[in-house]
Amino acid sequence: MGRHLLSGPWRFSEALSQRSHFSELSFDTSRSPFLRNLRIKVRSFQKPYATMSSTSQDQAGAPVSISTLSLHSTNEKSKFPYCFPSLNPVDVYRQHIGESLGQVTGIDPVKIYQRLAWTNTLDKGDLSLPVPSLQIKGKNPQDLCKEFAEKFPPSDFVHPPTATGQHLQFFFKPQALTNTVVGRILKEKAMYGTNGNHGLHNSADPSKGRKKIIIEFSSPNIAKPFHAGHLRSTIIGGFLANLYTILGWEVIKMNYLGDWGKQYGLLVNGYKRYGSEEVLLKDPINHLFDVYVKINNDVARQEAPIKELKEQIKSKQEKNEDVAELEKELEKLLEDSEDENARRYFKSMEDGDQDALALWKRFRDLSIEKYKKTYARLNIDFDVYSGESQIKPESLKSAYDIMEKTGVSERSQGALIVDFTKHGAKKLGKAIIVRKDGTPLYLTRDIGAILEREQTFHFDKMIYVVAAQQDLHLAQLFKVTELMGYKDTAGRCQHINFGMVRGMSTRKGTVKFLDDILKDVGDKMHEVMKKNAAKYEQVEDPYKTADTLGITAVMVQDMTGKRVNGYDFNLEAMTSFEGDTGPYLQYAHARLCSMTRKSGLKPEDLVAADLSLLTETHAIDLVRLLSQWPDVVLNSAKTMEPMTVLTYLFRMTHILSSGYDVLKVLGSEHEVAKARMALYESARQVLHNGMRLLGFSPVDRY
Numbered sequence: 120m121g122r123h124l125l126s127g128p129w130r131f132s133e134a135l136s137q138r139s140h141f142s143e144l145s146f147d148t149s150r151s152p153f154l155r156n157l158r159i160k161v162r163s164f165q166k167p168y169a170t171m172s173s174t175s176q177d178q179a180g181a182p183v184s185i186s187t188l189s190l191h192s193t194n195e196k197s198k199f200p201y202c203f204p205s206l207n208p209v210d211v212y213r214q215h216i217g218e219s220l221g222q223v224t225g226i227d228p229v230k231i232y233q234r235l236a237w238t239n240t241l242d243k244g245d246l247s248l249p250v251p252s253l254q255i256k257g258k259n260p261q262d263l264c265k266e267f268a269e270k271f272p273p274s275d276f277v278h279p280p281t282a283t284g285q286h287l288q289f290f291f292k293p294q295a296l297t298n299t300v301v302g303r304i305l306k307e308k309a310m311y312g313t314n315g316n317h318g319l320h321n322s323a324d325p326s327k328g329r330k331k332i333i334i335e336f337s338s339p340n341i342a343k344p345f346h347a348g349h350l351r352s353t354i355i356g357g358f359l360a361n362l363y364t365i366l367g368w369e370v371i372k373m374n375y376l377g378d379w380g381k382q383y384g385l386l387v388n389g390y391k392r393y394g395s396e397e398v399l400l401k402d403p404i405n406h407l408f409d410v411y412v413k414i415n416n417d418v419a420r421q422e423a424p425i426k427e428l429k430e431q432i433k434s435k436q437e438k439n440e441d442v443a444e445l446e447k448e449l450e451k452l453l454e455d456s457e458d459e460n461a462r463r464y465f466k467s468m469e470d471g472d473q474d475a476l477a478l479w480k481r482f483r484d485l486s487i488e489k490y491k492k493t494y495a496r497l498n499i500d501f502d503v504y505s506g507e508s509q510i511k512p513e514s515l516k517s518a519y520d521i522m523e524k525t526g527v528s529e530r531s532q533g534a535l536i537v538d539f540t541k542h543g544a545k546k547l548g549k550a551i552i553v554r555k556d557g558t559p560l561y562l563t564r565d566i567g568a569i570l571e572r573e574q575t576f577h578f579d580k581m582i583y584v585v586a587a588q589q590d591l592h593l594a595q596l597f598k599v600t601e602l603m604g605y606k607d608t609a610g611r612c613q614h615i616n617f618g619m620v621r622g623m624s625t626r627k628g629t630v631k632f633l634d635d636i637l638k639d640v641g642d643k644m645h646e647v648m649k650k651n652a653a654k655y656e657q658v659e660d661p662y663k664t665a666d667t668l669g670i671t672a673v674m675v676q677d678m679t680g681k682r683v684n685g686y687d688f689n690l691e692a693m694t695s696f697e698g699d700t701g702p703y704l705q706y707a708h709a710r711l712c713s714m715t716r717k718s719g720l721k722p723e724d725l726v727a728a729d730l731s732l733l734t735e736t737h738a739i740d741l742v743r744l745l746s747q748w749p750d751v752v753l754n755s756a757k758t759m760e761p762m763t764v765l766t767y768l769f770r771m772t773h774i775l776s777s778g779y780d781v782l783k784v785l786g787s788e789h790e791v792a793k794a795r796m797a798l799y800e801s802a803r804q805v806l807h808n809g810m811r812l813l814g815f816s817p818v819d820r821y
């Protein structure tokens with residue numbers, strides 16, 4: 120078996136010249152721990168994709184198994200770090216360039232391999248070597264660049280490199296590339312671009328198995344509006360969960376609900392006054408919100424006379440008049456207030472009074488049930504519904520003890536606080552851990568939660584997808600954790616933040632819940648679709664399609680910029696079919712599906728196509744772009760930006776749309792039609808893979 124793992128130049132040439140090579144090299148994986156793990160990864164990958172609803176062709180069944188994955192080199196044997204030619208076609212070229220250039224220059228091939236960078240536009244080549252990065256002393260990089268270009272040996276796989284300033288640019292020769300890339304995509308389908316060199320491969324000891332990541336995202340507050348921050352967290356978190364899954368990690372998707380605190384005592388009391396069992400069951404989220412608004416109005420109404428009375432007492436006291444009567448009155452008002460009622464009720468919840476908890480628990484359960492349905496529309500399902508309420512009192516208690524023992528916390532005016540300025544973190548200021556009245560805070564529960572999660576899950580990494588408004592909160596959380604002696608735990612945590620969405624409202628008013636937003640965008644999308652009557656007629660289920668397009672529209676707008684940047688929620692812009700929008704992306708996918716249907720060609724025709732007939736620049740550029748997909752996935756794991764994937768997909772749609780007139784299928788000679796259709800199907804597959812990674816449901820037609 121070991122021989123197969125070697126990847127010398129002789130093997131390389133074989134790999135590129137024979138399309139069938141890959142399947143021939145599939146072998147028994149059971150003996151190598153590395154490969155055994157790889158197989159686990161493959162299986163794990165199928166889960167989310169199988170559960171996501173899809174309308175696309177390749178979802179019909181065909182389980183992807185390890186035997187269809189080509190393996191002819193692994194990290195174990197390759198001298199190049201993170202080199203997986205069987206998973207990433209570009210690695211084959213990196214290897215080849217490293218070896219060839221190393222041979223003629225005496226530079227360490229591994230060094231060259233590591234410095235080879237991908238390009239942003241195809242006119243800059245497929246790989247580029249920034250010569251200064253090789254740090255060769257005593258020679259001008261420009262001259263070196265020219266020298267390398269001249270010395271580079273003739274190659275079947277890359278054109279002679281071009282020296283452009285300090286960069287050595289490599290362009291792949293089309294024939295071998297096309298055979299490899301198109302052949303692989305047609306075979307690997309949804310697996311193409313997955314199992315990259317992160318996670319498991321990163322691990323020094325593969326026998327430890329898959330790495331585990333907790334991704335905490337969405338995390339709305341029960342009975343309060345699902346605001347733009349929650350929407351962004353949901354979208355970005357969903358993407359990251361998909362990303363880590365295809366990279367081979369075990370992913371735990373966690374929703375940390377805002378479901379605890381005095382306001383939930385208020386909610387229960389409000390429900391007793393204004394609630395309806397029937398409406399609650401029908402529409403829990405909206406009903407609880409209505410109740411919450413009503414009872415909060417009561418609180419606000421009661422505040423005015425209390426305030427007035429307090430002022431009267433104050434002015435009388437100033438005049439040294441007797442206030443005993445008024446104070447009694449105030450006490451009574453306070454005693455009877457909803458605010459005090461809520462406090463009392465919440466106290467009994469905190470004390471674990473089962474009756475007090477029963478109603479609250481029903482609200483929570485019904486809300487979760489409803490949330491689940493909405494998340495499903497976004498192809499998201501959570502593994503854990505945690506929340507502020509779920510943090511055990513013992514965890515809080517133990518956190519206080521540790522803080523005290525380590526000298527992190529101190530008493531201040533009856534409260535327990537952490538003064539970060541005394542612990543070398545000036546910017547973090549001070550934070551209250553326990554209030555004067557003995558109650559814990561938002562931060563306190565997060566501290567308890569981090570310790571619980573460490574114990575329960577032993578995670579390798581944990582990501583919090585939370586708005587940038589909470590930068591300070593999370594920085595404080597991680598710092599306290601570290602100060603408490605959990606430096607290692609804190610080091611495995613990361614805050615993925617994002618900017619604000621401005622002006623998110625539905626046409627009927629301000630936004631309350633995610634469903635309202637999705638409904639509004641779906642309706643708008645339906646209007647837009649109806650404008651093209653001829654096309655509209657052909658759509659089987661226009662409402663469902665409009666809904667899917669609407670969801671894609673919202674998500675694409677959200678993913679268009681960098682996370683840290685905010686953006687304006689713009690219904691008109693996001694639902695347009697022009698520009699780089701969700702509907703346009705779906706159109707690009709649907710158009711490719713329609714071409715397949717009209718061509719009448721079958722999958723086996725495409726696999727058998729003579730790809731040497733793809734000679735046009737448009738075709739070659741498309742293949743070059745398709746070869747980059749595995750690298751794009753890896754890069755997005757570095758940037759943690761959905762935008763990295765989205766930008767790539769739009770680049771592909773642009774190449775596609777400029778090529779349709781040149782690369783016609785209908786009316787072309789049969790063999791040419793087959794080759795072109797094989798290329799289009801590959802493009803559709805990669806578009807599909809990318810859309811799924813981002814969390815969209817690609818449509819077949821609309």
Ligand SMILES: NC(=[NH2+])NCCC[C@H](N)C(=O)O
Binds near residue numbers: 340377
């Ligand atoms: N572990 C955390 N604090 N996660 C973020 C929770 C977000 C919070 N429920 C909010 O709406 O603001």
